[in-house]
Amino acid sequence: MSTTRPELTGDHGMVASTHWLASAAGMSVLERGGNAFDAAVTAGFVLQVAEPHLNGPGGEVPALVWSESDQRVSTVCGQGVTPAAATVDAYRELGLDLVPGTGLLAATVPGAFGGWLLMLDRWGTWRLRDVLAPALAYAERGVPVLDQIHTAIGTVADMFRADWPTSAATWLPRDAVPAAGARLTNPALAATYRRVVAEAEAHGPDRSAEIEAARRAWYEGFVAERIAEFCAGRGWRDTSGREHGGLLSGDDLASWRATVEEPATYDYHGVTVCKTGPWGQGPAFLQQLALLKGYDLAAASPAEFVHTVTEAAKLAFADREAWYGDPRYADVPLATLLSDAYNDRRRALIGAEASLELRPGDPDGRTPVLPHPPGPVPVDPRSGVLSGVGEPTVSVHDGHERTGTDGRVRGDTCHLDVVDRWGNMVSATPSGGWLQSSPTIPDLGFCLGTRAQMCWLRDGPPASLRPGARPRTTLSPSYALREGRPWLAFGTPGGDQQDQWSVTFLLSVLHRGLGLQEAIDAPMFHSLHVPSSFWPRGSRPGVLLVEDRTDAAVVADLRRRGHLVEPQDGWSLGRLSAVARDPGWRPAPAAPGTGFLRAAANPRGAQGYAVGR
CATH class of the missing domain: 1.10.246.130 (Gamma-glutamyltranspeptidase, large (L) subunit, C-terminal domain)
Structure with a gap:
């Protein structure tokens, strides 16, 4: 069977992901002596900037990791929980039968930052400044706008202008949808990461103490303060067609930690x-x-x-x-x-x-x-595909279309896989906090996620809304x-x-x-x-x-x-990537085996990329 690209084979390291910039950034870490965990964290932060319509700093990340030192597979849960105030009755009192698919009512604690930092602290070797450097640089200098980013922003542009002006200010430079191939920057996000690094490094040279200080800046410090203030402020239009504020509080963020x-x-x-x-x-x-x-x-x-x-x-x-x-x-x-x-x-x-x-x-x-x-199945008449399929669904339901679109857009998420020459291996599926999810928090340069839409507003089922619980997410890295x-x-x-x-x-x-x-x-x-x-x-x-x-x-x-x-369409379903260690492979300095490291990535969408040697 012929393939669209070669399956990569080598013995130094492999990175495969849904965007070439993330794969290249991860491989650059392996080339400079970092391990698979350093590379995965670096690539994960780059994905937030390179694929902002598919994930962001306000999202979440589950990962499966193999550590050669631990000799076991572990799950990293960077899935944030629902707010303490998020009860079925609270939503019912607002006249809701479903958690809205966009806006602040669907927000959970943004777990991606804590998940990546937990991985870096426990198994990585690099410092926070080094793993954040590529993402910070891309946010400051800009990334090339993918066709999919252009389309996603174009679909919601009128909604941004009418209802989410902070998002319009971030994603519509000069009040225009960025053209495919143009340079898209996010200086507010770059400033956020720069301040996190500065506050972390003020705690001295110890790497773990530095990472913990960064976590506190995010979940107890200035980032948490801005998030809580934004949620407690004005209401924003969501898929219910009405304006709602958020339930997420500073206490919700301060009490949450990523887990293994x-x-x-x-x-x-x-x-x-x-x-x-x-x-x-x-x-x-x-x-x-x-x-x-x-x-x-x-x-x-x-x-x-x-x-x-x-x-x-x-x-x-x-x-x-x-x-x-x-x-x-x-x-x-x-x-x-x-x-x-x-x-x-x-x-x-x-x-x-x-x-x-x-x-x-x-x-x-x-x-x-x-x-x-609770109701009939909605179908997008333009595509014939169920409008709720994919991540995320964005829609303005006021009974009228605006400039030929109802704001609805099919989305997706991201994935990355890494293996290094020592035998460490990572599979991670970061998602949430898409630019279409909720209004951008202007001081921070990102928006909150909408994972609580996966909770049912009904008592009884295991996936019902409960305060402080993880929504039953679809994010699903794999390992064998x-x-x-x-x-x-x-x-x-x-x-x-x-x-x-x-x-x-x-x-x-x-x-x-x-x-x-x-x-x-x-x-x-x-x-x-x-x-x-x-x-x-x-x-x-x-x-x-x-x-x-x-x-x-x-x-x-x-x-x-x-x-x-x-x-x-013949190339439209799935965005898989994978890395593998052939049988017979042995980590150095043991006797060399007969196998190699391998990697492959998805050609659909013309952005997935595998790199290695």
Whole structure:
């Protein structure tokens, strides 16, 4: 199979991400003696500047890391929590049935900064100034405007001018949508990072003390003060069509810290796959593997492969809807959901035809509770795609279109993977705080995220809104071990689709014999069957999107099986990247092995990039 670009092979280090500037910045760290964690943190901060429509400083980051010194996979949870004042009754009193998809009411504690700093402190070697330097420089001097940035800002430009003037001041230089290829700066963000570094370095030469001082500046100092003041100030229009202030307070920020946790794992065909806990959707990936364990996918026809994988996803994601939530507040029966006995029973529901039902299971005999959307499914008439699909959804719902647009835009998120010559490896999926999320805080140069839109305004379901809880996020980095040793770090943006596209990628490598780049380039597919995690929380039962490069006979077979197939542009589904360590690789100074480090990145959108040597 031909590929769009070479699969990289080397033995010094590899970085793959959704933007070439981040990959290059990360690789420059590896070239100068930094390790995978230093490189990942550097690349993560660059992504905030290079892809501001997909993530930002006000967002969050989950990551899976392998440390050679620890000899284990750990989960870094940089997912912030809901405010203490965020109760179901508080939103109901505002006349809301759903948490708005934009604006301040959907804000959680911005966890990305704390997550990256935790990684840097525990496993990194570089100082804060050094890992922030590339992002600070890009914010000050500017980054090239991607076509997608131009389109995203253009879609919301009128809304910015009318309703979010602080965002207009930041993202509409000279009151114009920046042209593709133009230089886009963010001097306010550069000033924020410069002040954080200065306050951190004032605490002396100790690296850990410096990093902790930076964390305090963000969550207890001037950054927290500005965020709290902004939320307590005037109201801003959101997707409800009305103006609301925010609930996030200084106490919410000061009481939160990023954490290190054990990953959820599942053994499948000789590999151990690692994901976040059920505060994210990651275990749905593992449950799909548990369901698919009963099939010979290597022998399946192309249509049978797509059908079986899709039907397994429907069952796993139905369980996500009924059972996943922050395990500190919800009793999530994860061990049963991933058990072979439970999935043997669930597998019997997969038949020869596509299911049009949402069918959660009854682990341990418990009755599932589904938080159903309150209204009809909204569809974007221009694209035929559910308007809530992707990250984020931005819309002005006042009953009128403005200059030909309702402010609605499909978004995404970011991903990066790093492996170094010592064997350390990182998979991270930063997201949130998109420039379209909420009004820009002018003193800081960034906006808050909207992750609380994933919480249901209903008592009972595990993913219901609760004060101080993590929303059940879609962000889902992936990791796989072979014989207890790190093998593969991978992932993709894409909201609910992350743990569909990533599953297909891994299955293609394991069962179809594809290389990393081949598996990324192969025609992709995903289901819209399960309710979206994003406002307005709709679903399209039975709908299956496939890239139009898919063989026509396969499409016909899928339709015969009852799937409502909707072909999409041939290079539009998925933004995967991956790094790997071949079997036989040994970290220096041990005897050299026979394997290499490898990397691959997504060609879709013409911005993903892998680099290494």
